[in-house]
Amino acid sequence: MVRILICYASFSGNTKETAEIIDDIFSTKGHSTLLHRIGSGPAPDPSRFDAMLVGTFTWGKGKTPEIVKDFVYEIGYKPPSVYVFGTGDTQFGGDALFCHAAEKLAAFYHSSFEPLKIEQSPRGSQEKTVKKWTEGVLNQCLKHLTK
Numbered sequence: 001m002v003r004i005l006i007c008y009a010s011f012s013g014n015t016k017e018t019a020e021i022i023d024d025i026f027s028t029k030g031h032s033t034l035l036h037r038i039g040s041g042p043a044p045d046p047s048r049f050d051a052m053l054v055g056t057f058t059w060g061k062g063k064t065p066e067i068v069k070d071f072v073y074e075i076g077y078k079p080p081s082v083y084v085f086g087t088g089d090t091q092f093g094g095d096a097l098f099c100h101a102a103e104k105l106a107a108f109y110h111s112s113f114e115p116l117k118i119e120q121s122p123r124g125s126q127e128k129t130v131k132k133w134t135e136g137v138l139n140q141c142l143k144h145l146t147k
């Protein structure tokens with residue numbers, strides 16, 4: 001069993017929905033998860049988990065939301081296994097800025113896995129992409145645990 005911390009920031013619900021789908025997949029496979037909405041209270045301690053997943057939307061011109069920057073500051077160190085997912089909208093600057101906050105966060109944490117990038121709501125055809133990414137993350141976690 002893998003212990004997964006899933007933290008996400010969301011204003012209009014897209015990143016929240018993505019986090020919930022990811023949470024569901026891990027739970028269905030029998031892993032232990034804690035789902036935390038960034039800003040809802042103190043950040044959980046990532047050292048109590050095998051991996052931390054962070055979800056963010058992207059704000060004005062590729063920016064990382066302040067609430068996510070505050071969260072990163074509150075955590076205060078770079079846990080070894082961090083995976084990043086994001087939602088965005090290509091209407092705001094095309095491919096260059098699409099989910100740019102997720103890209104930056106994954107680079108900051110030296111994530112060993114490409115960040116998940118979802119256009120708006122994850123429901124419908126993109127649900128498959130979320131599932132595939134989550135399974136990839138799980139494989140990475142299992143690899144780390146058996147090292």
Ligand SMILES: Cc1cc2nc3c(=O)[nH]c(=O)nc-3n(C[C@H](O)[C@H](O)[C@H](O)COP(=O)(O)O)c2cc1C
Nearest residue numbers: 010011012013014015057058062088089092098099
């Ligand atoms: C003012 C504004 C600026 C945005 N800028 C970007 C951007 O630069 N890149 C991007 O991919 N999405 C951008 N978006 C789209 C949001 O990231 C997208 O709607 C996201 O799914 C919102 O997440 P949430 O529903 O979890 O709050 C922007 C949205 C707004 C309202």
